Amino acid sequence: MAVDVVILGLGYVGLPLAREATLAGMSVIGFDVNEALVEALNAGRSHVDDLSDDDIVAMKESGFRATTDEREIAAAAAAVICVPTPLAEEGGPDLGAVQSATEAVARNLRPGMLVVLESTTYPGTTDELVRPILETGGLLAGKDFHLAFSPERIDPGNKEFGPRNTPKVVGGHTPACTEAAAALYGRFVDTVVRTKGTREAETAKLLENTYRHVNIALVNEMAKFCHRLGIDLWDVIQAASSKPFGFQPFYPGPGVGGHCIPIDPNYLSHNVRVKLGYPFRFVELAEEINATMPAYVARRAQNILNDAGLAVNGATVLLLGVTYKPNIADERESPAVPLARDLTALGAKLAYHDPHVRDWRPGVEALPVDDLESAVASADLVILVQNHRAYDADQLAAKAKRFFDTRGVTRTDEAFRL
Structure with a gap:
């Protein structure tokens, strides 16, 4: 038939x-x-x-x-x-x-x-x-x-x-x-x-994701120096977003994930190098910046613990949300994986919670927790990696000894923000 x-x-x-x-x-x-x-x-x-x-x-x-x-x-x-x-x-x-x-x-x-x-x-x-x-x-x-x-x-x-x-x-x-x-x-x-033709359609897809990749890299780079200068980047983005033309907000985070943003722009830069013989510098720089964000978050976590008189070696760190997007179970290219490995390399004892993922295997030991509030209260440091709808970030930050918000969703001054 x-x-x-x-x-x-x-x-x-x-x-x-x-x-x-x-x-x-x-x-x-x-x-x-x-x-x-x-x-x-x-x-x-x-x-x-x-x-x-x-x-x-x-x-x-x-x-x-x-x-x-x-x-x-x-x-x-x-x-x-x-x-x-x-x-x-x-x-x-x-x-x-x-x-x-x-x-x-x-x-x-x-x-x-x-x-x-x-x-x-x-x-x-x-x-x-x-x-x-x-x-x-x-x-x-x-x-x-x-x-x-x-x-x-x-x-x-x-x-x-x-x-x-x-x-x-x-x-x-x-x-x-x-x-x-x-x-x-x-x-x-x-x-x-x-x-x-087909080439224009193929390139349109790559342009869409390269545009996002580059702009995410821009705000990730700004997050680093804004932190050192004592500037609240999230407040900056909110203010800039009030302009009704010429600006589209992008937000920093612990890294990029999924199949598209961390991967597709590489197809374009690779194609340029192979066929034209020179680098697509914007894309390669964006990839370099975005790829360093999990390590940057791990260093920030280490500094937060150091400032409290604690060593990251032996400290209990709880990761909240291990998927690449909020409110879904998709773990493809999630930045939570390299973050977990970087924290483990520093000696941290990892635990994780995600309402959408029951069995997470980042390649290092990370223990799942069922009682979220108890785990938040007992951890030396809680890191909000992905802001799922199930999380009340401000409420969790109030219960935690130390709360590191990589998504800029907390309103309380008690939380450390990216």
């Missing part, structure tokens, strides 16, 4: 996309090489924060199903590739999953099919890697099948903007390819934005 779309990769990007298409009345198949994941989805169990088990059950009732059988790709009018692109050792994206998924599509490619890459990567990937693989069987992109790139814009935990009301950027190998991709997404996304 023919289906409207098969989505390859059923993680934080592919699964919400599949749900939105299903809600629009489209017939959708999800493909993934992870057998356990496929079995869980077909049993009605979700593994991503933004979708509940009930959401998966509703998708199934509307005809969605997951499979590990790549032959089912051949029944789809469109194939959308949403597989991960982790950072490779040399600094660019690891395109192994993209290549494998593209090869699976190529083995099942039919005339007239639309193939869209959503995985974040460097400019030129769609044309230089994906297209040649798809054309190995003799069909030509832009002539026998449509090919496009559409960057994912999923923001886990965002209750205001989801797949439907976040504008969808599409860029095709040819203008006709662009229109084919726009027609697909137009069935379940409110706004479609067309670019001149």
Whole structure:
């Protein structure tokens, strides 16, 4: 039986996309090489924060199903590739999953099919890697099948903007390819934005995240010297935000996390170095600054304890919130991990609490606590790493011997702030 779309990769990007298409009345198949994941989805169990088990059950009732059988790709009018692109050792994206998924599509490619890459990567990937693989069987992109790139814009935990009301950027190998991709997404996304081609669409995604990366680095650098000068940066940002034009607030923190901000800009800087032979200095400097923040927080923690006449060696330090974003369970690239390792290297005894994470493994010993208030009261130092909704920071700061707020949410003078 023919289906409207098969989505390859059923993680934080592919699964919400599949749900939105299903809600629009489209017939959708999800493909993934992870057998356990496929079995869980077909049993009605979700593994991503933004979708509940009930959401998966509703998708199934509307005809969605997951499979590990790549032959089912051949029944789809469109194939959308949403597989991960982790950072490779040399600094660019690891395109192994993209290549494998593209090869699976190529083995099942039919005339007239639309193939869209959503995985974040460097400019030129769609044309230089994906297209040649798809054309190995003799069909030509832009002539026998449509090919496009559409960057994912999923923001886990965002209750205001989801797949439907976040504008969808599409860029095709040819203008006709662009229109084919726009027609697909137009069935379940409110706004479609067309670019001149695949490279422009690929670069748009990198620009979005590089913009955030650089501006976060700016305020992180300011946090360091504002602390030494006795300036409250959080108050500064609030004041600057009163300007109705020309300013957008960004906030410092213990480091950047998730798949996008700490990783995607590296794809761009790596691509510039490889293809043009010179560094993208803004991006590389931003990466250097943001990567040092966990170590900076650890040093601040050490100084807070020193000022109280305590050595960090042997002190009990409680970390609150170990995910990369508030109110979700996603731990990808969380700055809590390098912070835990830096504190352990200084001799601290670590404990942690997170209402969304029961089993955290940062690579060093960190004991979970169940009784939050008791743990806060007994720790030598409490560090608010992630401000989950479940935390009342001011109340916790009042109970703690020492409270280090890395998110600028406390209003009490009793707390130390980044």
